Amino acid sequence: xxxxxxxxxxxxxxxxxxxxxxxxxxxxxxxxxxxxxxxxxxxxxxxxxxxxxxxxxxxxxxxxxxxxxxxxxxxxxxxxxxxxxxxxxxxxxxxxxxxxxxxxxxxxxxxxxxxxxxxxxxxxxxxxxxxxxxxxxxxxxxxxxxxxxxxxxxxxxxxxxxxxxxxxxxxxxxxxxxxxxxxxxxxxxxxxxxxxxxxxxxxxxxxxxxxxxxxxxxxxxxxxxxxxxxxxxxxxxxxxxxxxxxxxxxxxxxxxxxxxxxxxxxxxxxxxxxxxxxxxxxxxxxxxxxxxxxxxxxxxxxxxxxxxxxxxxxxxxxxxxxxxxxxxxxxxxxxxxxxxxxxxxxxxxxxxxxxxx
Numbered sequence: 171x172x173x174x175x176x177x178x179x180x181x182x183x184x185x186x187x188x189x190x191x192x193x194x195x196x197x198x199x200x201x202x203x204x205x206x207x208x209x210x211x212x213x214x215x216x217x218x219x220x221x222x223x224x225x226x227x228x229x230x231x232x233x234x235x236x237x238x239x240x241x242x243x244x245x246x247x248x249x250x251x252x253x254x255x256x257x258x259x260x261x262x263x264x265x266x267x268x269x270x271x272x273x274x275x276x277x278x279x280x281x282x283x284x285x286x287x288x289x290x291x292x293x294x295x296x297x298x299x300x301x302x303x304x305x306x307x308x309x310x311x312x313x314x315x316x317x318x319x320x321x322x323x324x325x326x327x328x329x330x331x332x333x334x335x336x337x338x339x340x341x342x343x344x345x346x347x348x349x350x351x352x353x354x355x356x357x358x359x360x361x362x363x364x365x366x367x368x369x370x371x372x373x374x375x376x377x378x379x380x381x382x383x384x385x386x387x388x389x390x391x392x393x394x395x396x397x398x399x400x401x402x403x404x405x406x407x408x409x410x411x412x413x414x415x416x417x418x419x420x421x422x423x424x425x426x427x428x429x430x431x432x433x434x435x436x437x438x439x440x441x442x443x444x445x446x447x448x449x450x451x452x453x454x455x456x457x458x459x460x461x462x463x464x465x466x467x468x469x470x471x472x473x474x475x476x477x478x479x480x481x482x483x484x485x486x487x488x489x490x491x492x493x494x495x496x497x498x499x500x501x502x503x504x505x506x507x508x509x510x511x512x513x514x515x516x517x518x519x520x521x522x523x524x525x526x527x
Contacts, residue, residue, distance in 0.1 A: 198484025200454040201508040205263055206479040211368030212513040213315075213360070214479075216266035217418040217463060219381070220257045221505035222307070223271070224248050225279040256504035258287030260485055264509050265291075267314045268360050270379035272420045272507075274298050274310040284312065301354040309356040309379040309419065315366070319359040319376065325350050328394040337387035349394050352383040355419075357402070362516045369517035375471065376406065380419035382429055392422060392429040400436045403468065412518065414471040420463050420507060430464070438466040441480040441512055444526040457487035457494075457506045465510055470518075477526045479513040 208214050226248035249257075261269065274280050277298040284293055295317045298310035301324040311317060328351065332344040355378045362373040378399055383391040399417060406413055417438060423429040425440060434440070442453050442461070455463035463482075467475050486502040488494060494506065 199487055199490065200451050200457070200459065201482040201484025202452045203484050204481075205265070205483060205511075206481055206513065208265065208479075208513055211516055212476070212479075213268060213362060213373075213375070213516050214264070214266040214511055214513050215375075215377075215416060215418070215465065216264055216269040216509055216511035217272070217379070217420075217465060218257075218261070218264075218269060218509040219272040219420040219463060219505060219507035220249075220274070221253070221507065222249055222273050222275075223254070223257070223279060223283060224275040224306075225282055227278075253499075253504055254283060255287065256485070256502055258283070260483060260504055260509055261288060262291065264481075264483055264511055266509075266511055268375075268377070269293075269312050269509075270356075270377060270418050271298075271310045271312065272379070272381040273307045275306050276300065276308070277310075280310050280312070288312075297356065297358055299356065301351070303353050307381075308353060309381055311356065311358050311377065311379055313358075313360060315363075316361045317358045318361055319357065321357045322354040323351055323398075324354045326354070326398070328398050330394065333390065336385075340387070349391060351395055351398075352391065353381045355380045355395075355399055355417075367516040371517075373516040373518065375414045375416065375514065378402070378415070378417045378419075380417060380421065382420065382422045384422045389423070389428060392427075393432065396421075396429040396432040400432050403436060403438075407468065412470060412520070413468075414474065414518075415468040416465060416471055418465040418510070422462055424460055424462060425464075433466050437469050439469070439472045439526075441465050441467075441475075441477065441510070441526060452484075453482055455482055455508045455510060459490060463507055463510050465512055470520075471514070473519040473521055474515045474517065476513040476515060479511075480526070481511050483509045483511065485509075 280298045292314045293312040295313040297317055297320055298308055299322050301308050301322050328349045330349050332342050332347050332349055334342055334345045336342040358377050360375045364370055364372050367373040382395050403415055421429055453461055455461050485504050485508055486500045488497050
């Protein structure tokens with residue numbers, strides 16, 4: 171861990187408080203500003219696409235279209251300091267015990283970010299594994315509890331090949347190539363020791379941190395990705411019937427699309443599965459006014475999930491309908507995605523699974 175002076179650290183905290191005050195002053199357009207309480211024995215689980223958390227160090231193995239240092243307009247890809255500070259402050263506000271992150275450049279970039287902005291948050295356990303994605307981004311987990319059973323599946327054949335066309339008339343860059351994970355999911359098991367659990371017994375929770383393929387016409391690709399993850403889950407549940415499983419991250423799809431239906435058909439439960447009658451804005455997760463970031467829990471974990479604590483943390487975003495390509499981001503901007511979180515009671519509770527009410 172890099173050492174920072176006390177003065178520098180205090181300045182970082184002060185800047186974060188200023189960002190929080192600015193965000194609260196201007197209000198939020200989507201999500202909510204209120205984070206529920208977290209009682210003793212609860213684990214707050216979260217996911218957050220932090221939008222290109224790149225550092226300012228050049229990776230010589232990446233160049234051209236996928237250069238990690240410059241984009242095609244020769245603009246530095248490194249995430250601006252103000253946005254990194256805003257991301258950190260949102261993580262502080264959320265105070266998750268375990269947070270899955272999407273669009274991380276590398277383990278080193280994440281550790282540098284943690285040590286600069288979140289050194290006092292207790293995220294002792296960090297996993298971020300290069301999965302060979304051309305742009306260099308990957309999924310990651312920061313946790314206050316030990317992590318085990320860590321695995322990724324880069325280049326895993328998902329069956330079939332990419333079609334010739336992208337949409338009605340476009341040419342598919344990957345036509346004829348085998349379909350693989352665009353960004354491999356990251357699997358970890360969170361291990362809560364007995365002295366910190368609600369039951370006084372060890373508690374375990376297996377996570378799949380996901381970032382499904384983006385793009386309107388890549389639904390076939392997302393469908394393949396989610397179907398394979400469902401296979402993994404079914405195999406684990408067959409071998410360990412009492413296992414707790416969550417799939418969380420950026421799905422690049424909404425709840426009524428095939429990628430989500432694959433999970434629902436396998437018994438996974440959406441935190442906001444009670445969409446009917448629920449106010450729209452507090453549950454939207456992307457500045458395009460969509461809900462594309464999810465936490466899904468299996469039947470076992472649903473018994474321990476406090477659905478009353480589900481939250482989409484609102485953060486500053488552009489005005490409704492604004493084009494991000496030519497409209498500057500507002501003050502306090504961190505990402506085009508909102509963090510999503512929920513409390514888990516760390517005590518196994520067999521029985522009929524709970525559902526959102």
